[in-house]
Amino acid sequence: MGIFDNIKxxxxxxxxxxxxxxxxxxxxxxxxxxxxxxxxxxxxxxxxIKDVYSAVGKDLFExxxxxxxxxxxxxxxxxxxxxxVIEKAKAAIAALADKVEDKVEDVKDAAEDKFEDVKDAxxxxxxDIKDKVEDIVEK
Numbered sequence: 001m002g003i004f005d006n007i008k009x010x011x012x013x014x015x016x017x018x019x020x021x022x023x024x025x026x027x028x029x030x031x032x033x034x035x036x037x038x039x040x041x042x043x044x045x046x047x048x049i050k051d052v053y054s055a056v057g058k059d060l061f062e063x064x065x066x067x068x069x070x071x072x073x074x075x076x077x078x079x080x081x082x083x084x085v086i087e088k089a090k091a092a093i094a095a096l097a098d099k100v101e102d103k104v105e106d107v108k109d110a111a112e113d114k115f116e117d118v119k120d121a122x123x124x125x126x127x128d129i130k131d132k133v134e135d136i137v138e139k
Contacts, residue, residue: 061068061079068076
């Protein structure tokens with residue numbers, strides 16, 4: 001009976017350790033989930049702050065341009081640079097659109113010309129065949 005009691009006690013202790021480990025892992029998982037949730041809240045709040053700062057800056061820029069010019073000339077210069085980039089990009093897009101449109105017209109015109117050439121060739125062949133058939137019928 002002694003050896004079985006020892007085995008039973010050892011198995012019980014092992015089961016307790018496994019249970020403790022599982023509980024610790026579950027607690028750790030809960031902590032990690034809560035940490036992730038809190039980090040998400042922090043990220044959302046930081047984005048909200050950036051959005052408010054952006055809106056305030058835009059309002060100041062639009063409503064008080066003289067203050068912006070006096071107090072923030074470097075930032076104002078950067079805004080001007082960005083606007084230039086935007087305008088140049090828009091102009092380049094328009095030029096590309098025109099170029100594409102021109103290419104489409106060129107392809108369309110070439111296709112119409114080729115169609116006419118093929119149509120004429122088919123009509124000529126049909127006329128040749130008609131003439132040959134008539135020659136055969138007359139003989």
